[in-house]
Amino acid sequence: MSKKSILLDYSAIQLRERLKQTEIPAYVGDQCLDWVCQKHHLSFDKMANISKKNRALLAEMFDVHPFAKVEKVADSDDKAIKYILHLHDGPRVEMVVLKDPRYYSLCVSSQSGCPVDCKFCLTGVRGFKRQLSVAEILGQLLIAFSEGYPISRLIFMGMGEPLLNYEALIPALAMITSEKGFGIGQRKITVSTVGYLPGVKRLIKEQVYLNLAFSVGSTDPLIRRKIMPIQSRFSIAEMALVLHQYQGMHNRKLTLEYTLLKGVNESELEMKGLINLATYLDAKVNLINLNPHPEIPYQPVSSSRVYQLQGQLRKKGVSVTVRMRKGQDILAACGQLGGA
Known part of the structure; x- marks a missing residue:
């Protein structure tokens, strides 16, 4: 090294x-x-x-950058390109370039592995290796740009819980948005969290305003605890109150990410809870059909069910989108990053 x-x-x-x-x-x-x-x-x-x-x-x-080796894997339709970044001390981290007809996005990792153990996410199932440094976060952007991709949007939805790596996340975001850094506008960056309450409270205290995406999993505390163990530490009710406070401090729209698990969190009662949460937080909803993997003990719902649920939410006045699947065949889709 x-x-x-x-x-x-x-x-x-x-x-x-x-x-x-x-x-x-x-x-x-x-x-x-x-x-x-x-x-x-x-x-x-x-x-x-x-x-x-x-x-x-x-x-x-x-x-210049911290990686010992960089591997590239493109999916069959070239809409997702996964990079496996080898760190000098052994762990690996993955990032994904996502192509859209209008723009290129980069799905950024904040940790190697993840300690929060969401049961529908391969990263969590495989466990936590270590935090990423500022350079290991910024290096992902540098590699993507150096490969010729005109990245204009960043989503911190790769490996790890970003708010658990606050000490590296915030300086990295400062360099990303700085005119002397990468110069990407703050409104083009989204940070996802499973609901690490101390992290959001720190954002409030330090007046750091981000586009947040909150991974809901379920609005039923018992179901959420089963599929997202962080519910045992920081309840969805507590998280809703703090997010409501945070949203009142700035005018950026909150996103509620909802991963659909067949027979687990797709009931009418669940949808009612999601509608109530979205209404309370004035948030938009992003429905994500599970991307399956043999190590994940759940299955996706049918495509028709996804759009049926989208219609139910829209009828209640909720702004809702469905996340398009990209990179499934190379294990680069949402919830499939495992460190190869």
Whole structure:
């Protein structure tokens, strides 16, 4: 494993301060970040406005990104491209480029594995490895951009619970949205959470306003506890109250993600609970039919059932969409990222 620092672990201010301790002029830090975050270069060799001497010194001090190896897997219709990123200490993390006729999105991971153990998600079933660093989060964007994908939207819905990695998530988001960073607008970024209550409370306390997506699972506490063990620690009722407070602080629409499990959470009573929750939070609903895997003990509902439920929600005035399946054949769909 390299003993060098990782360039993407530094903000613009931090990088200038670091270079002040060397013979490299501090302003070179801004030039470096421009080449990496705006021009998407993976090495110092072609940073033409930096002297050859300073490029050599930078290469001795830093690696641009933190990955030991990058593997690429495209699905059969080329609408999803999964990247398996090997970390230097052994764990792997996955990210997915999603193609839409109008834009490209990147599904970003925040942890290697996941500790919250949702029973319908392969990442959770396979357990937690470790947190990702700021550079390991930002490196996912860099790899996608360097591969030529014009990413304009980010969804933190890959491996891990983002709010459990708050200390890396928030600095990473700052660099993502900064003009000296990747320059992606805040409204183009969505962060998903299973309902880690302390994380949302910290967002409120620190006045950090995000497009949040809340993974509901079920509005029935007993069913939710069975399929999402986090319910035992932070109830959906508590989460609804805190989300209501958070939504009142800004004007960004909350999304309720609802993964449909055949015979588990698709009843009329469940839909009534989901309608009530969406109405209380003034939230839109995204229905997600389960993407099956042999290690997941549940099955999806039929396509006709998905659209039947969508119609029920719409009749009650709920804004609702159905998430299109992409990447199932390469285990890149929602809930299928397992670290390969």
